[in-house]
Amino acid sequence: MKQLLLSLLLLLLANTLSAGVWNSPHNTDQPSENILFTSFSSPVKHLDPVISYNSAEWGIIGQIYEPPLQYNYLKRPYVLEPATLTAMPEVHYLDKNGQTVDVTSKNIAFSEYIFHLRDDIRFQPHPSFVKDTEGRQRYAKLTGDELDDITSLDDFALNDSRLLQANDYIYAIKRMAVRQNHSPILDSMMAYIIGLKDYSKDITNKVKALKKDKKIVDLRSSEISGIKQLDPLTFSIRIKGVYPQFLYWMSMNFFAPIPWEADLFYQQAGLKEKNLTLDSFPVGTGPYYLAENNPNKQMRLVANPNFHTELYPSLSPEEQKASGVPDEMLVDSGKPMPFIKEVIYSLEKESIPLWNKFLQGYYDSSGIASEAFDQTINISTTGAMGLSPEMEKRGITLRSAIVPSIYYMAFNMVDPVVGGYSESNQKLRQAISIAIHYEEYISIFRNDRGIAAQGPIPPGIFGYDDSLAGHNNYVYDSVEGKSERKPIAYAKQLLTEAGYPNGTSSKTGKPLTIHYDATSAGPDQRAQLDWMRKQFKKLGILLVIRNSDYNRFQDKIRNGSTQMFMWGWNADYPDPENFLFLLYGGNAAVDTGGSGINSSNYKNPEFDRLFDQMNTMENSPERLAIIQQMLEIARKDSPWIWGFHPKSLGLYHHWFGNAWPNQMANNTMKYKRIDDKKRRDLQSQWNQPVLLPIIVFFILIIGIIYPLLRAYRKRQAFVIQTQ
Amino acid sequence: MLNYIIRRVLYAIPILIGVNLLTFLLFFMVNSPDDIARSQLGAKQISPQQITAWKVKRGYDKPLFYNAETKEEGVLASLTDTLFVKESLALFIFDFGFSDAGRNIATDIKQRMWPSLQIALPSFIIGLTTNISLALLIVLFRGSVLDTTTMIIAVMIMSISGLFYIIAGQVLFSKLWHWFPISGFESGIGGIKFVILPVLIGVFGGIGSGVRWYRSLFLEQINQDYVRTARAKGLTELRVLFGHVLPNGMLPILTGVVVVLPSLFMGSLIMESFFGIPGLGSYTIDAINAQDFSIVKSMVFLGAVLYIIGLLLTDISYTLFDPRVKLS
Structure with missing residues (x-):
């Protein structure tokens, strides 16, 4: 037994020593292979493209599924391009009789998009495609005995594949229509896709009955009137009116193809019991397939052997200059993708282990946690961010980008104190907007990772104007060609004109008190709230913080029972409509039973009229002019204090190639590459075990045991002598 | 004993x-089914x-208690056709059902108890041996x-948060000595x-509290007559x-030890989170954060069952280690 234990220990020791480094969180041979190591911060809940609406989940789904369109990886501003299509979709405009009309016609009742698929796209290998000798799905009706031996998809002896067809996209939209599938965009799409609403109602009832009888739901036999298969590789979608943003939706995973075979396969109760569902094991045509899904530990993507030919993008010199793309990003132009064989996502809930593993070279890229910011980033006197010498020494690359998002502070426009549209109401909000010094906020609480917003539209989105002309004249002055926040004296003057001299109501003589709803409770948040109080105090306004949990906070916003609160929005697609609709009157939360996205309940008829006009336009100087009018109206009304647009910082080891920030695309893994030899060498160099403490530890132990032993022996000898 | x-x-x-009722009350006081x-x-x-469809699918459309x-259809129907009864009855036959995100909870528990045990069991055994020694x-x-110094160190160890040891250890x-991975998990060798x-x-x-407690237990014994007799017989110390x-x-030690044995399955909340161990501790924390009531109630129920089993085992172990104790 002793010998066995000793052999085992020696074997373990030999194994550890042969690995070169002891602290690797990966298997011994992994770093020498073409594998990318990355992380996720919370367990992934949904991988069903119809259900998922979460950026972390999309980071995985995006590599597996292929919607018809995708964003060009390198070009800026963001441009859509075909993903599985032969060309961008054709669009036809139709009148109410279905006759084709010109784009300029006022009789446009419908837009019809026609999608032509490539003929060389195949699904990943999957057991659901396997057929028996009679042509039926081999694994569609698994018996109890067969299920006993199955715990993962690897337990199926056979896999097969088939070509992608137009019906797979149509099937996905049908799945979206089933209420029981909880697609988050179903209600939005019902407003556009012809026949989707009726189909949804009908199919939802049918599914309810089928599920009650525990029957499989097969959506192939039902049809949505506005969606047609024109031939095996072509389909059309008819939508109401003109809605150019529809194409952006077609780049999202909601419109990714779903093979009916997989849908039927995963509906088997026995597989669901074993957590084998379409929600956990996707079936796509993308560059990778999910080989392992342990949402509590690790997700593993492996290159799809059936992936079609797709080449790394090229840019003309003009496009390269316009997009600000460095030369090293174009080294792989024209080469087939994906470059990486395998991607391993590991669950890292805490930022400290994640950061340390990145520094040890065990993760290939990382963001920057606040606690590591000073160690990582040097900010020059001009405010430019650069890497600290320690990071530069390690050959780490920093890439930053403004995220197409906004964090704003909203006034509830139906509130009698801070809301309303009179001149005095406007001046009160403008005064507060000046007093809240967002540049200071960004510097203190965001480590300069962000820029103060001038309106709802972030940089990189059509309608954003970085010049002085595009700045908010109600908060900023133009001084010597630079934008400067208006002085606090001016804000006080506005406050006086609003009827609150020195923060006291001229009508009641009582100090102005504003309630700020927040969900924060931690020390960091408390510092922010203290800072916020001080900003209001500049104007003599008393800010009362009302803390509540997130559920109650949301309730308050839905009910319109707030005065002020902070919230944010991430772009769904790079169009100004996706930000301006946050201020559209028709979306006001209180008027829509809480489901509207306009949480400040802002309603300006002129703004709404211009929104309706702008909404259906393609990007053009005319559209830009309308957007500028809308921004002027909104800035004057000031329903929001415009807050800030965050800046994302990404760190990449120099063996990680083609890492280019793309805030809209989710399918970026296929573009990236790893130099695994360089990585292994540096990991080994950076992680050699320090042995001195072990020696010191043993000396210390001996140093303690020896005198104790002597003392014990002496005592025993003394006892014996005494006796 | 069987009757007992x-x-x-x-x-x-x-x-x-009662535990289940409390879980229901506490959870739904903070989170409504709409939330x-x-x-x-x-x-x-x-x-x-969308909210209605989700609630219907998951059974949250039913009232909580009445x-x-x-x-x-009668009072009985009004009391039984409720969320509380629907969710509770299944628990008593250990049918945990599906999580609110649609995963089979029993399958998840079966998978996740092993990583928890892989950490908890060696920690428990080595910790117990070390503390007693x-x-x-x-x-x-x-x-x-040595006695005074060790007791001061023990109090110091007890006074510092466990989180500090985790971060300092990592x-x-x-990070500095490169001996072990900062976090991660693999099953097997x-x-x-x-x-x-x-x-x-x-x-x-655990050394601080463990050593202090066991020391006081042994000191109670050290001045007993039987120890004096043993010394008088010439036995070494x-x-x-x-x-x-x-x-x-060992008898009082057993009281504390046996009761925690079943709970080892439940894992450690902080340790699992910091070391990326996919055990039941992090499962519970994730469920609370995700407001996944199905998992929370299952884990609370399981925890209560294991605790009761622990208490029962303690009573039984008394009879094994001390023949004077009879269960009736």
């Missing part, structure tokens, strides 16, 4: 109903139809500088390197300690 066990099992039923639906749907804009709609060593040198052993650091930290963090003091001191 049966009686204890029957006593457990109202306790478990849960919103959290699970996770979309930016959620329509009332269904007025079924009043005509150190306590005996201190008792051996009682009243000496920095020292993983390849996973030993991931287990060593959390086990070391777990053992070290080590033989006295290991042959007489230790076995007699």
Whole structure:
């Protein structure tokens, strides 16, 4: 037994020593292979493209599924391009009789998009495609005995594949229509896709009955009137009116193809019991397939052997200059993708282990946690961010980008104190907007990772104007060609004109008190709230913080029972409509039973009229002019204090190639590459075990045991002598 | 003894109903079914139809404790056609059902209890052995500088948050000395390197309280007559300690030890989170954060069952280690 234990220990020791480094969180041979190591911060809940609406989940789904369109990886501003299509979709405009009309016609009742698929796209290998000798799905009706031996998809002896067809996209939209599938965009799409609403109602009832009888739901036999298969590789979608943003939706995973075979396969109760569902094991045509899904530990993507030919993008010199793309990003132009064989996502809930593993070279890229910011980033006197010498020494690359998002502070426009549209109401909000010094906020609480917003539209989105002309004249002055926040004296003057001299109501003589709803409770948040109080105090306004949990906070916003609160929005697609609709009157939360996205309940008829006009336009100087009018109206009304647009910082080891920030695309893994030899060498160099403490530890132990032993022996000898 | 066990099992039923009731009350005081639906749907804009559809699918459309709609069918129907009864009954046959995100909870528990055990069991065994050994060593040198110094160190160890040991351990052993991975997990023999650091930290963090407690237990024994007799017979101090003091001191130790044995399955909340161990501790924390009531109630129920089993085992172990104790 002793010998066995000793052999085992020696074997373990030999194994550890042969690995070169002891602290690797990966298997011994992994770093020498073409594998990318990355992380996720919370367990992934949904991988069903119809259900998922979460950026972390999309980071995985995006590599597996292929919607018809995708964003060009390198070009800026963001441009859509075909993903599985032969060309961008054709669009036809139709009148109410279905006759084709010109784009300029006022009789446009419908837009019809026609999608032509490539003929060389195949699904990943999957057991659901396997057929028996009679042509039926081999694994569609698994018996109890067969299920006993199955715990993962690897337990199926056979896999097969088939070509992608137009019906797979149509099937996905049908799945979206089933209420029981909880697609988050179903209600939005019902407003556009012809026949989707009726189909949804009908199919939802049918599914309810089928599920009650525990029957499989097969959506192939039902049809949505506005969606047609024109031939095996072509389909059309008819939508109401003109809605150019529809194409952006077609780049999202909601419109990714779903093979009916997989849908039927995963509906088997026995597989669901074993957590084998379409929600956990996707079936796509993308560059990778999910080989392992342990949402509590690790997700593993492996290159799809059936992936079609797709080449790394090229840019003309003009496009390269316009997009600000460095030369090293174009080294792989024209080469087939994906470059990486395998991607391993590991669950890292805490930022400290994640950061340390990145520094040890065990993760290939990382963001920057606040606690590591000073160690990582040097900010020059001009405010430019650069890497600290320690990071530069390690050959780490920093890439930053403004995220197409906004964090704003909203006034509830139906509130009698801070809301309303009179001149005095406007001046009160403008005064507060000046007093809240967002540049200071960004510097203190965001480590300069962000820029103060001038309106709802972030940089990189059509309608954003970085010049002085595009700045908010109600908060900023133009001084010597630079934008400067208006002085606090001016804000006080506005406050006086609003009827609150020195923060006291001229009508009641009582100090102005504003309630700020927040969900924060931690020390960091408390510092922010203290800072916020001080900003209001500049104007003599008393800010009362009302803390509540997130559920109650949301309730308050839905009910319109707030005065002020902070919230944010991430772009769904790079169009100004996706930000301006946050201020559209028709979306006001209180008027829509809480489901509207306009949480400040802002309603300006002129703004709404211009929104309706702008909404259906393609990007053009005319559209830009309308957007500028809308921004002027909104800035004057000031329903929001415009807050800030965050800046994302990404760190990449120099063996990680083609890492280019793309805030809209989710399918970026296929573009990236790893130099695994360089990585292994540096990991080994950076992680050699320090042995001195072990020696010191043993000396210390001996140093303690020896005198104790002597003392014990002496005592025993003394006892014996005494006796 | 069989009668005693049966009686204890029957006593457990109202306790478990009470635990379940409390879980329901506490959870739904903070989260309404609409909140849960919103959290699970996770979309930016959620329509009332989506919320209703989700609640119907998951059974959250039923009232919590009393269904007025079924009043005509009798009081029993009104009380049973409720969320509480629907969710609770299945638990008593250990049918945990599916999580609010749609995963089979029993399958998840079966998978996740092994990583928890992989950390908890060695921590427990090594911790117990270390604490008892150190306590005996201190008792051996009682009243000496070693005794005083060790007790001061023990109090210091107890006074520092466990989180500190985790972070300090990760920095020292993983970041600076490169001995172990900072975090991660593998099952099987390849996973030993991931287990060593959390086990070391777990053992070290427990030394303070463990050693102090065991020391006081052994000191109680050391002045007993039987110990004096053993010494008088000429036994060495080590033989006295290991042959007489230790076995007699084991009874109160067992009380504390056996009761926690079943709970080892439940894992450690913080340790699993920091070391990326996919055990049941992090499962519970994730469920609370995700407002996943199905998992929360299952884990609370399971925890209560295991605790009751632990208490029962303690009682039984008394009879094994002390023949004077009879269960009736």
